[in-house]
Amino acid sequence: MTESLQRTPLYDLNLELGAKMVPFAGFEMPIQFPAGLMTEHLHTREKAGLFDVSHMGQIRIAAKSGDVKDAAAALETLVPADFVGLAAGRQRYGLLTNEEGGILDDLMVANMGKDLLVVVNAGCKVQDADRIEKALSDRCVVTRQFDRALMALQGPAAEAALAPLCPAVKDMRFMDVIETELSGVPVTVSRSGYTGEDGFEIGCAGADADRVARAILAQADVLPIGLGARDSLRLEAGLCLYGNDIDVTTTPVEAALGWAIQKARREGGVREGGYPGADVVLKQTRDGVARKRVGLMAEGRAPVRAGAKLFADAEGQKEIGVVTSGAFGPSVKAPVAMGYIASDYAALDTPVFAELRGKYVPLHVRAMPFVAPGFKR
Amino acid sequence: MTTYYTKSHEWIRVDGEQATVGITAHASEELGELVFVEAKDEGTEVAAGDAAAVVESVKAASDIYAPVAGTLAGFNEALSDDPTLVGKDPEGEGWIFRMTVANPDDLKGLLTAEQYKTL
Numbered sequence A: 001m002t003e004s005l006q007r008t009p010l011y012d013l014n015l016e017l018g019a020k021m022v023p024f025a026g027f028e029m030p031i032q033f034p035a036g037l038m039t040e041h042l043h044t045r046e047k048a049g050l051f052d053v054s055h056m057g058q059i060r061i062a063a064k065s066g067d068v069k070d071a072a073a074a075l076e077t078l079v080p081a082d083f084v085g086l087a088a089g090r091q092r093y094g095l096l097t098n099e100e101g102g103i104l105d106d107l108m109v110a111n112m113g114k115d116l117l118v119v120v121n122a123g124c125k126v127q128d129a130d131r132i133e134k135a136l137s138d139r140c141v142v143t144r145q146f147d148r149a150l151m152a153l154q155g156p157a158a159e160a161a162l163a164p165l166c167p168a169v170k171d172m173r174f175m176d177v178i179e180t181e182l183s184g185v186p187v188t189v190s191r192s193g194y195t196g197e198d199g200f201e202i203g204c205a206g207a208d209a210d211r212v213a214r215a216i217l218a219q220a221d222v223l224p225i226g227l228g229a230r231d232s233l234r235l236e237a238g239l240c241l242y243g244n245d246i247d248v249t250t251t252p253v254e255a256a257l258g259w260a261i262q263k264a265r266r267e268g269g270v271r272e273g274g275y276p277g278a279d280v281v282l283k284q285t286r287d288g289v290a291r292k293r294v295g296l297m298a299e300g301r302a303p304v305r306a307g308a309k310l311f312a313d314a315e316g317q318k319e320i321g322v323v324t325s326g327a328f329g330p331s332v333k334a335p336v337a338m339g340y341i342a343s344d345y346a347a348l349d350t351p352v353f354a355e356l357r358g359k360y361v362p363l364h365v366r367a368m369p370f371v372a373p374g375f376k377r
Numbered sequence B: 001m002t003t004y005y006t007k008s009h010e011w012i013r014v015d016g017e018q019a020t021v022g023i024t025a026h027a028s029e030e031l032g033e034l035v036f037v038e039a040k041d042e043g044t045e046v047a048a049g050d051a052a053a054v055v056e057s058v059k060a061a062s063d064i065y066a067p068v069a070g071t072l073a074g075f076n077e078a079l080s081d082d083p084t085l086v087g088k089d090p091e092g093e094g095w096i097f098r099m100t101v102a103n104p105d106d107l108k109g110l111l112t113a114e115q116y117k118t119l
Helices: A011-016 A037-046 A068-075 A122-136 A158-162 A167-171 A206-217 A227-236 A278-287 B025-031 B104-109 B113-117
Strands: A020-024 A027-032 A048-052 A057-063 A091-097 A103-111 A116-120 A140-144 A149-154 A177-182 A185-190 A199-204 A222-225 A291-298 A309-311 A319-329 A334-342 A351-356 A359-366 B002-005 B010-015 B018-023 B034-039 B051-057 B061-065 B070-075 B097-101
Touching (some): A027 A227, A037 A048, A037 A222, A048 A206, A048 A227, A057 A068, A057 A122, A068 A103, A068 A116, A068 A122, A068 A140, A103 A122, A103 A185, A116 A199, A122 A140, A149 A158, A149 A206, A158 A167, A158 A199, A167 A177, A199 A206, A206 A222, A227 A319, A227 A334, A291 A319, A319 A351, B002 B113, B010 B104, B018 B025, B034 B070, B051 B097, B097 B104
Parallel strands (some): A048 A222
Antiparallel strands (some): A020 A027, A048 A149, A057 A116, A057 A140, A091 A103, A103 A116, A149 A199, A185 A199, B002 B010, B010 B018, B034 B051, B051 B061, B070 B097
16 A cells, blocks of 8 residues: 555544554544444444544535525535525435436535535545535535544434533434534534434534544443444445445436435426436436346345345346345344346345355345334434 | 364364364454354365355455365354354354365474464
8 A cells, every 4th residue: 555544533542442443445444343343233223333434524515695595506506406495404315426327426415504514425525525616616615624523423322322412412303403512512413324223423623523532432322333333234224335336337216316316306396407417317217227226135144245246046047236235234133235136126025146156045125224214303 | 183273264173084174263353253154065175275164244254265175074054053153162162164184194284273373
């Protein structure tokens, strides 16, 4: 490795907590802590886990007019989502598309009242910020806040752990966003995450991150959790990992993310189209697609992993797709996967086969998420 | 009975031509809790270093290599029901497969317990 890895503001704390560090998206990140992936995963589902996700990019978009609606309308030219209709204090998932309708990144966009707060993937953040800045700079001021920290507190005990430090979180519901203080530190808090559980994402200045993380970790039922468990948690929750399950070769329709395109941006909507690749996405929505992202569950215990080819038959004669994420689901207690499959085979409960070490193991197309969501609506 | 070790963290316990193979406590710790273990079919002939079994954690699959050439002679079926046995007792109840060693002289090329410890 010639390029040196970046460190998050929580690097020293992660080491102190005994993290095993690995390179991820250009950062040295904790893959697991001494508790181990399995325990970390189950603890997050049962109690609460704190994740360092400071490698992700935070970007602020403010309209030069001063009206957040103008920033929202500007961002709609890059993302097929309804941001103009997004109320202050609310957050929404969106996709950055290219001219072919391929997915450049997935992101969370919050209306902070005066501006937008966008959270993007670590590996895409420079490219995303460049694209947004280039397209919006005539109307908006785009500020990269890549030195800020971001941590996620996830699990059914998250509210009880956070409320003593930050009482305002008790009144938040799923996808609410506020600016508040946590132990005297200015923070942004959203009630969202990447595990399928109730929980929060907390953004703060890099210099304050250690203090915030220690305050949260000092609460009952909170353990530090690594990226390993983050991956198995999000997979059980049926959430896409950018670069695995979605990328420039997949469209929102193929990825079964049509729900992220609200009515206003769909055919016949008040702001139909108007984003890169809209012609492709509108056509695919109308006419259907040749392949779709689906959930898969194996019958045996052998995990089927990313890259495994999918077949219609147990002899491996007719190839119909590929697995893009797969692991043993610690909460499901069975192998879970997602992948792209020919639309003829995408119906729920369709039996298919995955190539695994020269054999063909039986799977079924299953509904996602694989675990019941714990969101506070 | 003598136990030998490999640089790839298998152990092989030999009694004449019959041998039992598993992974070391160190390897087990590195892998974390296992969720699946599978060996190639009984009767499969393997060369030294061939993948003879696979162990899977939540995150990844790892091959387990035949320490020496021989013929696979059975899988620890208890691991089908409880793969965590490997983590609980890697060098005992958590053995993975048995094999018939083709050439007992090959064992001389493996590591002793002392040599493995100094790796």
